[in-house]
Amino acid sequence: MEKDGEDRVASKLLLGREEAREADVIGFGGYPNSVHHPLFSHCKEVYLVSEKDKRKWSVLPRTEYPKPLIFHDGRIAFRPTPISTLCMFLWMPLAFLLAIARAAVFIFLPYIFSVPLLGFMGMHSRVITSPRSHQAARRQLYISNHRTLLDPLYISAVLGHHVTATTYSVSRISEMLSPVRTVRLTRNREQDKGLMKKLLHEGALVVCPEGTTCREPYLIRFSPLFAEVSEDVVPVALESRVSMFYGTSTSKLKFLDPLCFLMNPFPRYAVEFMEKVATGWIGGNKCSSCEIANHLQGEIGKRLGFECTSFTRRDKYLMLASNDGSL
Numbered sequence: 001m002e003k004d005g006e007d008r009v010a011s012k013l014l015l016g017r018e019e020a021r022e023a024d025v026i027g028f029g030g031y032p033n034s035v036h037h038p039l040f041s042h043c044k045e046v047y048l049v050s051e052k053d054k055r056k057w058s059v060l061p062r063t064e065y066p067k068p069l070i071f072h073d074g075r076i077a078f079r080p081t082p083i084s085t086l087c088m089f090l091w092m093p094l095a096f097l098l099a100i101a102r103a104a105v106f107i108f109l110p111y112i113f114s115v116p117l118l119g120f121m122g123m124h125s126r127v128i129t130s131p132r133s134h135q136a137a138r139r140q141l142y143i144s145n146h147r148t149l150l151d152p153l154y155i156s157a158v159l160g161h162h163v164t165a166t167t168y169s170v171s172r173i174s175e176m177l178s179p180v181r182t183v184r185l186t187r188n189r190e191q192d193k194g195l196m197k198k199l200l201h202e203g204a205l206v207v208c209p210e211g212t213t214c215r216e217p218y219l220i221r222f223s224p225l226f227a228e229v230s231e232d233v234v235p236v237a238l239e240s241r242v243s244m245f246y247g248t249s250t251s252k253l254k255f256l257d258p259l260c261f262l263m264n265p266f267p268r269y270a271v272e273f274m275e276k277v278a279t280g281w282i283g284g285n286k287c288s289s290c291e292i293a294n295h296l297q298g299e300i301g302k303r304l305g306f307e308c309t310s311f312t313r314r315d316k317y318l319m320l321a322s323n324d325g326s327l
Helices: 002-015 018-022 038-042 051-055 082-108 111-120 151-159 172-177 189-202 224-228 254-262 289-304 313-321
Strands: 026-031 045-050 124-128 141-144 164-167 181-184 205-207 232-241 268-273
Touching (some): 026 038, 045 051, 082 111, 111 151, 141 151, 151 205, 151 232, 151 268, 164 189, 172 254, 189 205, 189 224, 224 289, 232 289
Parallel strands (some): 026 045, 124 268, 141 205, 164 181, 164 205
16 A cells, blocks of 8 residues: 555656646556556556566667767766676775876876876877878967867877867866966857967967867867968877776866876877868868868768767757856
């Protein structure tokens, strides 16, 4: 009787409002335990799964997803089985200390010492460069896809000198601790264009035209603003892999993003410098800033084996955080 009473209360809570009664409600449950659940009397459709069916369940390969998985949030980068979750909690005390040590190496040591030391500490990196990309001047604009907040640091380490990175929503703590200079954009097109030209005149500048990170093998639409700032750019294709914690988020705790990435046992980064390209031409034909942005998005996508999308930073934050990303 007590269970029946709880079921009736649940029915009233979920279906008490007028709009809920008028909506198409679909029920899911286990067979045979959920067959007579009172909630199902309000459902337009009911799907039941037997214990025999559950034993046949397996992880669905990415190629068989009903729809592409482009955006998702959360910190856990593995399937949280009981054993793997226990391993995570056992690893976390050491992971925190290791992340602090790795961050200190990043911040305080010059690249000639920090890069091999970080490799010894489990951070694996792979670099591919073209002959012309290393001939770039100090006042060079680099554009890359955006994997984590550490993207400019890896580009800077490969170049062997500090760069300036533009950003939209990096936390104040990350700004203070960053080994490279970070400058916030205003989201005002003309102001941002003038600011980027000024920064480029002062030295090498790294811009991520996606405007936000993407964990999965997809590229968000490139903003064409970079093509209006410089006559040529060096595209950089970046790939990062983690096994335990994602180093990106849409939450207000973004200052934890680099720490979470550094807490992984063996985080990996691949950096590929592509040939320098003119921003006003494609294959000998003049083009607009939007056309060159789409072209370079496609070229970086080909190098990485990623799929290009028309989603924007705003789309991502509306889906995951119910805001436009300006908070």
